[in-house]
Amino acid sequence: xxxxxxVTSGKGGVGKTTxxxxxxxxxxxxxQNVVVVDFDVGLRNLDLVMGAERRVVFDLINVVQxxxxxxxxxxxxxxxxxxxxxxxSQTRDKDALTDEGVGRVIAELRSRFDWIxxxxxxxxxxxxxxxxxxxxxxxxxxxxxxxSVRDSDRIIGMLDSKTVRAERGxxxxxxxxxxxxxxxxxxxxxxxxxxxxxxxxxxxxLGIIPESQDVLKASNVGTPVTLNNAESAPARAYVxxxxxxxxxxxxxxxxxxRKGFMNRLLGRRAA
Amino acid sequence: MDVxxxxxxxxxxxxxxSYVAFVFSPVVPIVxxxxxxxxxxxxxxxxxxxKPIVLDLAAVDLSSSAIAxxxxxxxxxxxxxxxxxxxxxxxxxxxxxxxxxxxRACVITRSEPVQKAEPEAKxxxxxxxxxxxxxxxxxIVFMEGDVTVLGSVGSGAxxxxxxxxxIYGTLRGRAMAGVNGNSNxxxxxxxxxxxxxxxxxxxxxxxxxxxTLRNRPAQAxxxxxxxxxxxxx
Numbered sequence: 001x002x003x004x005x006x007v008t009s010g011k012g013g014v015g016k017t018t019x020x021x022x023x024x025x026x027x028x029x030x031x032q033n034v035v036v037v038d039f040d041v042g043l044r045n046l047d048l049v050m051g052a053e054r055r056v057v058f059d060l061i062n063v064v065q066x067x068x069x070x071x072x073x074x075x076x077x078x079x080x081x082x083x084x085x086x087x088x089s090q091t092r093d094k095d096a097l098t099d100e101g102v103g104r105v106i107a108e109l110r111s112r113f114d115w116i117x118x119x120x121x122x123x124x125x126x127x128x129x130x131x132x133x134x135x136x137x138x139x140x141x142x143x144x145x146x147x148s149v150r151d152s153d154r155i156i157g158m159l160d161s162k163t164v165r166a167e168r169g170x171x172x173x174x175x176x177x178x179x180x181x182x183x184x185x186x187x188x189x190x191x192x193x194x195x196x197x198x199x200x201x202x203x204x205x206l207g208i209i210p211e212s213q214d215v216l217k218a219s220n221v222g223t224p225v226t227l228n229n230a231e232s233a234p235a236r237a238y239v240x241x242x243x244x245x246x247x248x249x250x251x252x253x254x255x256x257x258r259k260g261f262m263n264r265l266l267g268r269r270a271a
Numbered sequence: 272m273d274v275x276x277x278x279x280x281x282x283x284x285x286x287x288x289s290y291v292a293f294v295f296s297p298v299v300p301i302v303x304x305x306x307x308x309x310x311x312x313x314x315x316x317x318x319x320x321x322k323p324i325v326l327d328l329a330a331v332d333l334s335s336s337a338i339a340x341x342x343x344x345x346x347x348x349x350x351x352x353x354x355x356x357x358x359x360x361x362x363x364x365x366x367x368x369x370x371x372x373x374x375r376a377c378v379i380t381r382s383e384p385v386q387k388a389e390p391e392a393k394x395x396x397x398x399x400x401x402x403x404x405x406x407x408x409x410x411i412v413f414m415e416g417d418v419t420v421l422g423s424v425g426s427g428a429x430x431x432x433x434x435x436x437x438i439y440g441t442l443r444g445r446a447m448a449g450v451n452g453n454s455n456x457x458x459x460x461x462x463x464x465x466x467x468x469x470x471x472x473x474x475x476x477x478x479x480x481x482x483t484l485r486n487r488p489a490q491a492x493x494x495x496x497x498x499x500x501x502x503x504x
Contacts, residue, residue, distance in 0.1 A: 124408075146426075150407050153425040157406025200443070202404045202422060 010151030012122030020119035025224035026242035028083035038088035039131035040121035051222025064101035094127035175206035207241030292323035329357030
């Protein structure tokens with residue numbers, strides 16, 4: 001039974017694209033058939049993070065408008081053969097997306113994949129609403145700061161009212177994923193703590209991804225962080241989150257950087 | 272075991288009750304009197320249909336067969352005779368309506384055809400219950416009465432109520448109670464972190480709310496034209 005999962009947040013820059021790529025790769029590594037779909041028409045990034053930017057021929061808009069067939073637009077990952085990308089168009093804008101067109105593409109993807117991960121654009125406009133429109137589940141990416149939390153709250157309200165499932169009286173299963181979490185700063189009270197975030201959002205936690213240089217490093221080489229350095233703290237946190245998505249019980253811990261001796265001796269570099 | 276229920280005897284209870292009926296008092300000649308009835312029927316056909324009619328034969332002296340003929344003629348005009356009075360019982364055959372006695376005159380109030388009671392429109396609900404959190408950006412407007420929220424009201428969400436507002440969670444957004452001019456409306460919440468509270472147009476913003484109340488159960492109410500915010504319990 002295929003699952004459509006939207007990765008969304010409302011706010012920009014919190015790590016939706018990183019999360020889509022990392023969760024997609026982690027699910028694929030555990031044997032699932034996965035496609036990641038970029039809904040950020042006009043500002044596409046997922047192709048870069050997946051390292052597929054030089055192989056894009058057709059895109060989501062072409063398929064929505066019937067110019068290309070779905071298999072022509074799907075790009076297979078070079079590292080994992082059961083991981084696919086459906087890129088967005090960079091030259092068009094979100095108005096090129098239509099509700100029934102997106103519905104048709106999602107329905108076709110459902111017949112081919114176990115997981116359809118939709119990378120939502122920031123905001124609450126057409127692109128974001130269409131990315132969540134056909135979702136069965138949602139991962140709401142939240143940074144531990146007030147503006148991100150409030151935007152997430154807004155998005156949860158939309159997931160509960162604007163999706164096909166909500167209109168049928170069903171529920172979209174929602175998960176909070178806290179990213180860019182810095183335990184040291186949280187301990188000093190410079191960040192919202194996890195309990196406060198969950199209390200405000202009243203939604204179950206999927207995982208906590210620590211702030212890490214590894215995320216940026218992985219993006220720069222066009223590899224999902226879970227594939228680039230599987231031992232890194234964010235990679236382990238994303239793998240745990242993907243296992244929870246598949247229904248496994250995994251204890252909630254914040255994976256920490258494994259500091260070298262010199263690092264421990266010198267303390268953390270100032271951010 | 273063979274259980275047999277004793278047939279319980281139904282007692283036939285007899286009660287007296289009086290009703291209002293139209294009384295026809297035929298006069299001789301009967302033919303002309305019937306013509307008069309016909310004229311009435313021509314003006315309003317069906318006037319007597321379904322109405323209880325009693326024949327008062329005191330003013331005329333009719334034989335058994337004449338009475339039977341009269342009742343038959345009325346039947347032809349769709350007038351059903353309920354009973355007959357002012358005549359000896361033996362003149363009425365077995366197939367005739369029964370003899371009535373003890374009738375009293377009364378004023379006939381022209382009963383309008385009884386209006387079928389309209390199925391009463393359900394009284395509109397005067398309260399609204401929300402059993403999920405109110406999220407940022409949502410606006411709940413309920414002018415008819417109270418709003419109860421079994422969850423939190425997020426920052427950037429708002430509740431507008433004609434009556435009071437009850438929040439069994441944290442109020443982080445705006446709450447506006449008594450917006451129809453109801454100065455008795457109040458706002459209650461389990462934890463107050465509100466952006467704005469208003470009752471009947473009087474409001475306070477987060478800046479003005481006493482810091483010591485923050486994060487505690489509180490209620491807001493109007494005393495004259497000042498808003499009071501006091502801790503609950």
